[in-house]
Amino acid sequence: MAEKIKAAIIGPGNIGTDLLMKALRSELIEPVWMVGVDPESPGLSRAAEMGLKVTSEGVDGMLATMKADGVQICFDATSAYVHAENSRKVNEQGALMIDLTPAAIGPYCVPPVNLKEALAAGSNNVNMVTCGGQATIPMVAAVSRVQSVSYGEIVATVSSKSVGPGTRKNIDEFTRTTAGAVEKVGGARKGKAIIVINPAEPPLIMRDTIHCLTDELPDQDAIRKSVDEMVAEVQKYVPGYRLKNGPVFDGNRVSMFMEVEGLGDFLPKYAGNLDIMTAAGLRTAEMFAEEMLAGRFSITSSASV
């Protein structure tokens, strides 16, 4: 078997477990630790059954041996509140942190748009923005790489069942973080993000609408081509990422209507919003792993965020 980079997942909830199931199929990542805080957590028992080392004592429970266990990449699927501390601890042990929380202490990473830059920067912490950001920022970038975008707006509509208590308690964090990344990663001068939660049964598949306002009249052919190429890039790690309608051109407005269906690993298929986070997190880890295996990337324990 080819060499893989060993990884730890912090947070054995829905996201962490879905990520684990995806990581177990990876050619480049080998999950070895699952870290939780509740000994009764079903996610921890599941991980243990799958042969991972587990602890219910948080990151501290893994720190003593993580270096010896060869952990080079950690995923944080807990909450923004504890993320900074988790990140500091694993960075000290020389591991890269991939942040699936909205803490965003490291640079934003949307794989098909700026993963290479994140790699080149040698960051020891990268943030996966938000589910809405992962689903829409590639499309904003697809337009902004053709011509300048004065304003990018995204509307993410997600099923009620797929929105956890953390997001609900701090929904402003979603709108702020996503809008910020529409600017910083998507390349729009001004960004706006809207999230709508729909409780319909059966749950609706995640939908996303992306509106860009271009400075000059849109170059329709070039944008269509760029959008198609970008959709294909995202489909490499989220096969259920679909352009339903558009791009629609209306004056300076370019609009795209997307649907994101998940793989249904641990999370149900309608929760494409969660699937695209775990898939993007794993995709990011794999790109770093390739560099690590080729000896082109390393983090020193002294590096701090």
Added chain:
Amino acid sequence: MDLRGKKVVLHDMCLRDGMHAKQHQISLEEMTAIAKGLDEAGMPLIEVTHGDGLGGSSVNYGFPAHSDEEYLKAVVGVVKNAKISALLLPGIGTVDHLKMAADLGVTTIRVATHCTEADVSEQHIGMAAQMGLDTVGFLMMTHMIEAEQIVEQAKLMESYGANCIYCTDSAGYLLPDQVKERIALLRRELKPETELGFHAHHNLSLGVMNSLVAVEAGANRIDGSVAGLGAGAGNTPLEVLVAVMDRMEVNHGIDLYKIMDVAEDLVTPIMDNPIRIDRDSLTLGYAGVYSSFLLFAKRAAAKYGVSSRDILVELGRRRTVGGQEDMIEDLALDMAKARGLI
């Protein structure tokens, strides 16, 4: 129905819900003139913001003629007795908007969520209550769930600090008995000091009737809009409600002739189209669809050659909620493709 002596606080919507009907293009002059007229007529509360609340300015909902800040500053400056309220939909606006509104002199914040999603309002209701504002939890589209579920959600908002809970008929779909059941159960189950409000849309011509039923069942705040200016077939026409309440000896505190004059002389002349129950707004009420979808459906129908009624009926069938305006163009495109039109 005996409502004699009941005290009701009326809350005007024409400068907020009316923004939908005006595609958010009310001028500052129009806004201040109407607000002044309402103030002089004795209106205790006037709502001012983008139709979709603070931060609603967007491609999705429409860019307004002026920012929320500009509107609020202008209106707060011209009213003497009326209090100004602002609407906030979590997911669209944030606590930053809330603080901005409070700094400009807004004293009532209404935090609106879909009727099943009250828990996204915790940070906004909590902040507004902490700031000492009159804090309202505004449950939208309440026709979509049963009274018992509404109570659960209302209790969440109450626990976050809301001192008033609204049962909102965003689609203008509720029948009088359904209003009665919802308000009566809320009155029984919420704290006695928690105020109760009702917000109607006139899509089935029941705005006035349902508002009276709500008062009878225990609501003490009633939304309406002068000349009905609001989304869909508009809100409960306030001058009509005031006339009826006058005859029923409800204690509403409004000067009937003055509010009639505001409706006739200031609000009706600014309408882009008559606010009436046309085929499409009737469809909203019949199919249970969010009232501000109306003009979006009409535009999509005109652009893609499909029927706006068909679009609205399908939006109802899919159980869309407030804020999903982006579904309308997407759906119209699907329908046009299916019919070989594009």
